Amino acid sequence: MVCSKQSHLLLVFKYSWLWWVTCISVNAANHTLKPGDTLNTTDELCSENSKYCIKFYQMNPGVNYTFLTINDNGKDNAAVVWVANRDQRIVDKDSAVLVLDKSGVLKIESNNGVSIILYSSPQPSNNTVASLMNTGNFVLQQLHPNGTKSVLWQSFDYPTDTLLPGMKLGVNHKTSHNWSLVSWLGLLNARFGAFSLEWEPITRELIIKRRGQLCWKSGELRDNDGSMHNTQYKIVSNENESYFEITSSNDELTKWVLLETGQVINRKGDDNVARADMCYGFNTDEGCQKWEELPSCRNRGDAFEAREVYVNSNLKTYLANTTYGTSDCRDICWKNCSCDGYTRYYTGGTGCVFLHWNSTDGANFASGGEMFYILVKNTYHKGTNKWIWITIVAIVVLLVICAFILILTFKKRKHMFQDKKRKELKTRMLDSTIKYLEDEFKNKQDLKVFKYTSILSATNDFSPENLLGQGGFGPVYKGILPSGQEAAIKRLSKTSRQGIVEFKNELMLICELQHTNLVQLLGCCIHEDERILIYEYMPNKSLDLYLFGCSRTKFLDWKKRFNIIEGIAQEQQSTTNTSRIVGTYGYMSPEYAMEGIFSIKSDVYSFGVLILEIVSGRRNTSFYDVNHPINLIGYAWELWNQGVPLQLMDSLLNDSFDPNEVKRCIHIGLLCIEQSADDRPTMSHIVSMLTNESAIVALPQRPAFYVERKKFEWETTSKEFRTTTTEEITASSEI
Ligand SMILES: *[C@@H]1O[C@H](CO)[C@@H](O)[C@H](O)[C@H]1NC(C)=O
Ligand SMILES: *[C@@H]1O[C@H](CO)[C@@H](O)[C@H](O)[C@H]1NC(C)=O
Ligand SMILES: *[C@@H]1O[C@H](CO)[C@@H](O)[C@H](O)[C@H]1NC(C)=O
Ligand SMILES: *[C@@H]1O[C@H](CO)[C@@H](O)[C@H](O)[C@H]1NC(C)=O
Ligand SMILES: *[C@@H]1O[C@H](CO)[C@@H](O)[C@H](O)[C@H]1NC(C)=O
Ligand SMILES: *[C@@H]1O[C@H](CO)[C@@H](O)[C@H](O)[C@H]1NC(C)=O
Ligand SMILES: *[C@@H]1O[C@H](CO)[C@@H](O)[C@H](O)[C@H]1NC(C)=O
Numbered sequence: 222m223v224c225s226k227q228s229h230l231l232l233v234f235k236y237s238w239l240w241w242v243t244c245i246s247v248n249a250a251n252h253t254l255k256p257g258d259t260l261n262t263t264d265e266l267c268s269e270n271s272k273y274c275i276k277f278y279q280m281n282p283g284v285n286y287t288f289l290t291i292n293d294n295g296k297d298n299a300a301v302v303w304v305a306n307r308d309q310r311i312v313d314k315d316s317a318v319l320v321l322d323k324s325g326v327l328k329i330e331s332n333n334g335v336s337i338i339l340y341s342s343p344q345p346s347n348n349t350v351a352s353l354m355n356t357g358n359f360v361l362q363q364l365h366p367n368g369t370k371s372v373l374w375q376s377f378d379y380p381t382d383t384l385l386p387g388m389k390l391g392v393n394h395k396t397s398h399n400w401s402l403v404s405w406l407g408l409l410n411a412r413f414g415a416f417s418l419e420w421e422p423i424t425r426e427l428i429i430k431r432r433g434q435l436c437w438k439s440g441e442l443r444d445n446d447g448s449m450h451n452t453q454y455k456i457v458s459n460e461n462e463s464y465f466e467i468t469s470s471n472d473e474l475t476k477w478v479l480l481e482t483g484q485v486i487n488r489k490g491d492d493n494v495a496r497a498d499m500c501y502g503f504n505t506d507e508g509c510q511k512w513e514e515l516p517s518c519r520n521r522g523d524a525f526e527a528r529e530v531y532v533n534s535n536l537k538t539y540l541a542n543t544t545y546g547t548s549d550c551r552d553i554c555w556k557n558c559s560c561d562g563y564t565r566y567y568t569g570g571t572g573c574v575f576l577h578w579n580s581t582d583g584a585n586f587a588s589g590g591e592m593f594y595i596l597v598k599n600t601y602h603k604g605t606n607k608w609i610w611i612t613i614v615a616i617v618v619l620l621v622i623c624a625f626i627l628i629l630t631f632k633k634r635k636h637m638f639q640d641k642k643r644k645e646l647k648t649r650m651l652d653s654t655i656k657y658l659e660d661e662f663k664n665k666q667d668l669k670v671f672k673y674t675s676i677l678s679a680t681n682d683f684s685p686e687n688l689l690g691q692g693g694f695g696p697v698y699k700g701i702l703p704s705g706q707e708a709a710i711k712r713l714s715k716t717s718r719q720g721i722v723e724f725k726n727e728l729m730l731i732c733e734l735q736h737t738n739l740v741q742l743l744g745c746c747i748h749e750d751e752r753i754l755i756y757e758y759m760p761n762k763s764l765d766l767y768l769f770g771c772s773r774t775k776f777l778d779w780k781k782r783f784n785i786i787e788g789i790a791q792e793q794q795s796t797t798n799t800s801r802i803v804g805t806y807g808y809m810s811p812e813y814a815m816e817g818i819f820s821i822k823s824d825v826y827s828f829g830v831l832i833l834e835i836v837s838g839r840r841n842t843s844f845y846d847v848n849h850p851i852n853l854i855g856y857a858w859e860l861w862n863q864g865v866p867l868q869l870m871d872s873l874l875n876d877s878f879d880p881n882e883v884k885r886c887i888h889i890g891l892l893c894i895e896q897s898a899d900d901r902p903t904m905s906h907i908v909s910m911l912t913n914e915s916a917i918v919a920l921p922q923r924p925a926f927y928v929e930r931k932k933f934e935w936e937t938t939s940k941e942f943r944t945t946t947t948e949e950i951t952a953s954s955e956i
């Protein structure tokens with residue numbers, strides 16, 4: 222990798238100055254300072270094992286600043302591992318001196334009046350000693366008379382950019398003191414830089430922040446003792462402190478350095494512990510955290526790479542400001558679309574130089590040139606990404622289309638299945654109804670179930686020319702039946718269209734009302750939704766005649782109506798079973814509706830309803846009055862109670878009636894529809910009552926089903942009333 226090689230190269234560069242300083246140091250040293258001792262710029266204080274030395278060090282020979290540093294004297298590398306005065310620079314490099322005075326204050330002084338106090342005891346003590354330990358820790362201790370020592374101050378509590386074994390990252394809960402690394406600002410500038418490496422005790426992970434912004438996470442470290450990038454570590458968490466520390470596994474010295482680029486490297490610089498330098502803000506790979514979007518002019522895979530290049534000065538712009546460090550220059554360049562590279566302006570690594578080129582003309586990549594971080598546009602990756610995206614989008618689109626087709630197919634099949642079921646049910650019902658009607662009509666010589674095709678041919682496909690007129694229940698056509706007979710064919714309109722069961726019962730009712738004075742019903746036809754009645758054709762008679770139920774005609778005068786009533790009463794008397802009417806709303810006796818009990822008195826009930834219908838010229842089921850939310854039965858009962866029963870009469874009857882006869886009929890009708898079946902008269906009694914007024918003895922009681930049908934339906938449902946009739950009705954309503 223170009224990057225890691227480069228960082229290794231930079232490290233060598235960084236430490237080469239150290240050798241220069243080390244060489245000129247003269248005083249081979251002791252590892253302690255006693256009260257009153259000083260350490261001047263030509264001295265150094267080394268640990269017993271000679272691995273570390275503390276001394277004044279001029280990091281950047283270009284400037285006269287000097288720093289008190291602890292240096293790693295290791296064979297392969299020599300490096301600053303600690304700096305005492307990062308942001309407090311000593312300008313006079315020759316007069317600086319480290320002093321442990323007799324009152325126990327540890328401080329740095331110089332001729333120009335600078336005094337940097339490292340430690341000042343609250344209680345003055347001349348019994349202290351400052352020692353550089355073999356671990357690289359510079360410790361100020363107090364010696365007690367009983368021979369023990371206690372630590373007053375130690376450099377390990379103030380880490381800089383280097384983590385040594387025994388140094389802690391974390392927090393002291395007792396003192397709220399934090400241990401964290403902060404990178405240098407530039408390669409040779411030890412001032413506080415942009416990056417910090419911290420231990421997050423709650424999530425148990427190492428984190429890197431750039432100027433306070435989280436940019437990298439290690440992820441949770443599960444083991445208290447583990448290994449990370451060839452470094453052994455230990456995690457301690459108790460009521461006093463929570464921290465992470467690296468431990469030296471063998472003789473070889475272990476350390477981590479947080480570079481000014483955001484990278485964390487191990488001792489040799491050949492292994493990256495963390496690459497926060499690869500976190501651009503939008504990417505989340507390798508522990509990087511996202512904190513902003515990709516700038517519009519940048520692409521995924523674009524990255525800065527260190528290159529040596531000769532550049533025309535007209536391609537450069539400068540930011541000569543020492544507060545900007547390496548990573549600040551990078552950040553500015555990344556966000557500026559006209560920027561193609563950056564490097565430091567000052568030798569220490571601060572300030573910025575930016576590259577802007579129209580083309581790479583004027584730039585010559587060759588060793589020996591200036592070291593620049595060049596933005597390399599990763600066209601290969603870009604292309605790959607593009608194709609990956611195109612593939613993904615194509616697959617997603619295909620999947621969506623497939624799912625859509627599947628759903629549609631499924632829905633259609635379901636629909637077809639339901640349609641089929643519905644058709645089957647309908648056909649079954651039609652078939653059974655037709656069969657039933659045919660059976661019923663067998664004993665009635667003239668009644669017949671007609672085929673739909675024969676009706677179509679009879680009416681010339683319901684042609685307008687055949688239309689006789691429009692009745693309340695639908696149009697009536699003239700037609701010639703296959704037998705050659707003329708017929709009036711009533712095609713029930715959709716709005717009045719009933720369920721098959723109701724139609725069937727209605728038909729039977731009409732059959733009962735067959736009378737010499739009425740138009741003759743020849744038969745019916747049921748086909749799918751079609752309900753058709755076929756009557757004999759009587760050219761001289763009004764069309765309304767065919768429309769039973771709303772026969773508002775003078776033709777049916779009272780005499781005829783009374784004859785019909787009498788006639789039915791006699792037919793009923795002779796037949797034992799007239800369950801035909803049963804099941805049609807408004808004709809069901811209460812005991813049948815509620816309990817399914819059918820008796821001869823149930824017929825009487827139906828007959829009662831019929832009488833009231835014939836008198837009033839209105840059907841019980843079709844009765845509707847906004848002011849009277851009751852049915853025909855209720856209406857008749859109320860008029861009776863008010864002493865005006867004659868108001869029930871069909872207004873078309875005019876004066877052509879015998880009021881006593883009408884009243885008698887209403888009286889009988891009301892007797893027939895009484896709640897209690899026992900109270901209702903027998904058929905033979907009815908016949909005698911119709912002919913002989915003196916035969917009527919009882920006054921009518923409150924009838925059953927006084928209220929309207931809706932309420933009745935609700936009541937029966939609430940009593941969980943289920944008979945084949947209601948089931949059929951329910952089924953037929955689905956058709
Ligand atoms: C080093 O310090 C020890 C006491 O800590 C002292 O005995 C010894 O003489 C010192 N050596 C030098 C060279 O100053
Ligand atoms: C530093 O101190 C040593 C004695 O410890 C002395 O010989 C040397 O001259 C001093 N150097 C300076 C620059 O004061
Ligand atoms: C560094 O100090 C020397 C004298 O000690 C002086 O001549 C030189 O100008 C100084 N350099 C800078 C950059 O201040
Ligand atoms: C240290 O301080 C004590 C009193 O606190 C004094 O008696 C002693 O003489 C002092 N020693 C030195 C070397 O100054
Ligand atoms: C030694 O003396 C110090 C201060 O007087 C005291 O805090 C410490 O506990 C003593 N240690 C022992 C082992 O007695
Ligand atoms: C230590 O870090 C915590 C969390 O980052 C912070 O709240 C606290 O103020 C810090 N304490 C010190 C002394 O810097
Ligand atoms: C925490 O500190 C107290 C006193 O400073 C000490 O007694 C105790 O042992 C410490 N606890 C741990 C777990 O080190």
Ligand SMILES: *[C@@H]1O[C@H](CO)[C@@H](O)[C@H](O)[C@H]1NC(C)=O
Pocket residue numbers: 542543544545
């Ligand atoms: C350098 O930059 C800082 C912060 O951006 C600014 O406050 C300061 O004035 C600048 N210094 C110079 C010399 O431009």
Ligand SMILES: *[C@@H]1O[C@H](CO)[C@@H](O)[C@H](O)[C@H]1NC(C)=O
Pocket residue numbers: 538557558559560575577
């Ligand atoms: C980008 O850099 C160019 C050249 O230094 C400068 O002129 C321009 O203002 C910068 N743009 C932004 C948005 O900072």
Ligand SMILES: *[C@@H]1O[C@H](CO)[C@@H](O)[C@H](O)[C@H]1NC(C)=O
Pocket residue numbers: 577578579583
């Ligand atoms: C592009 O390069 C030409 C020639 O080197 C120069 O004159 C021109 O100013 C440059 N344009 C920009 C936008 O830097």
